[in-house]
Amino acid sequence: GAVVSQHPSRVICKSGTSVKIECRSLDFQATTMFWYRQFPKQSLMLMATSNEGSKATYEQGVEKDKFLINHASLTLSTLTVTSAHPEDSSFYICSAEDGPYGYTFGSGTRLTVV
Amino acid sequence: KNQVEQSPQSLIILEGKNCTLQCNYTVSPFSNLRWYKQDTGRGPVSLTIMTFSENTKSNGRYTATLDADTKQSSLHITASQLSDSASYICVVSPFTGGGNKLTFGTGTQLKVEL
Numbered sequence: 001g002a003v004v005s006q007h008p009s010r011v012i013c014k015s016g017t018s019v020k021i022e023c024r025s026l027d028f029q030a031t032t033m034f035w036y037r038q039f040p041k042q043s044l045m046l047m048a049t050s051n052e053g054s055k056a057t058y059e060q061g062v063e064k065d066k067f068l069i070n071h072a073s074l075t076l077s078t079l080t081v082t083s084a085h086p087e088d089s090s091f092y093i094c095s096a097e098d099g100p101y102g103y104t105f106g107s108g109t110r111l112t113v114v
Numbered sequence: 115k116n117q118v119e120q121s122p123q124s125l126i127i128l129e130g131k132n133c134t135l136q137c138n139y140t141v142s143p144f145s146n147l148r149w150y151k152q153d154t155g156r157g158p159v160s161l162t163i164m165t166f167s168e169n170t171k172s173n174g175r176y177t178a179t180l181d182a183d184t185k186q187s188s189l190h191i192t193a194s195q196l197s198d199s200a201s202y203i204c205v206v207s208p209f210t211g212g213g214n215k216l217t218f219g220t221g222t223q224l225k226v227e228l
Contacts (some may be wrong), residue, residue: 004157093157093158102163103216105157106157108157
């Protein structure tokens with residue numbers, strides 16, 4: 001079955017630094033990937049849609065300059081949290097469309113900003 | 115506004131028992147409904163996917179049903195195991211593909227005890 005690899009699974013960074021999260025489709029090509037944020041005991045919130053070879057589409061209220069998305073190939077999308085602050089601490093999850101109805105999610109990245 | 119409501123919010127059952135989780139949605143038009151299992155600190159894993167024309171879909175001990183007329187779905191877990199302890203999320207899509215239009219339920223937190 002389709003596999004989406006997300007790395008790292010956990011990261012702790014100092015306030016003011018930047019963190020990059022990678023999302024790879026291992027056995028299929030994904031022209032579109034999605035980035036979500038999840039707070040404890042809440043559902044996933046779509047942050048942005050990552051399109052291969054073009055600019056990402058951000059949801060309302062998501063700062064595009066803070067959450068930089070790059071989708072340079074059909075198997076890799078990256079999310080960079082720039083100048084991270086404690087309020088950016090959260091669980092970030094990517095997903096990729098692997099068929100007409102299927103979405104495979106990555107295993108998530110727990111970001112803690114101290 | 116498209117909404118997906120799940121019940122109960124949380125559930126505790128004994129190992130070996132069966133349980134049924136509910137999902138009511140108002141998403142329209144409707145294309146497909148998915149049930150995911152999310153372990154704590156992990157990304158969601160797909161259990162079942164049903165299009166609007168399907169009434170039931172099974173995956174091992176998991177059986178999902180769909181009534182597109184009443185906009186209700188259920189996930190039945192048979193002979194529960196400790197490893198079934200997780201959050202179960204109902205996700206509805208109004209279109210084929212179109213990941214940015216997925217509507218997530220808030221999930222049912224299931225705990226299976228000895």
